[in-house]
Amino acid sequence: MWSFLSFALFTLIESKIFNVTPSALVALALFILFFALQSLVLASFLFFFKSLPSNQHKADTTSAVYRFYRTIEWLETLLFSFLLPLPMLGFIYAILMIVKH
Numbered sequence: 001m002w003s004f005l006s007f008a009l010f011t012l013i014e015s016k017i018f019n020v021t022p023s024a025l026v027a028l029a030l031f032i033l034f035f036a037l038q039s040l041v042l043a044s045f046l047f048f049f050k051s052l053p054s055n056q057h058k059a060d061t062t063s064a065v066y067r068f069y070r071t072i073e074w075l076e077t078l079l080f081s082f083l084l085p086l087p088m089l090g091f092i093y094a095i096l097m098i099v100k101h
Contacts, residue, residue: 003043006036023098030098034091041087045080 013029054069 003036003040006032006039010036026098027095030091030094034087034094037087037090041080041083045084048076048080 010029010033013025013032052069052073054066054073057063057066057069060066
């Protein structure tokens with residue numbers, strides 16, 4: 001919900017941005033966009049790790065299904081360790097490019 005509202009707000013602000021727009025308004029629009037992206041990534045992180053399938057098969061920790069679920073969960077962990085900081089790093093990069101020009 002927050003992501004959708006933030007994207008809508010970004011679209012409204014972006015429609016008002018022209019070539020003579022102050023840098024502060026551009027930075028605000030970028031902040032809203034990257035905040036929405038960060039909210040989306042964080043929400044997906046919470047969604048994936050709220051209930052783990054391996055916890056449902058905890059009774060038999062030697063089964064192939066349990067090991068398969070654990071492998072998938074660790075791969076998701078590695079993926080999210082890469083994805084979680086990306087919106088923040090993208091925002092910092094965008095601000096640095098605005099300041100540079």
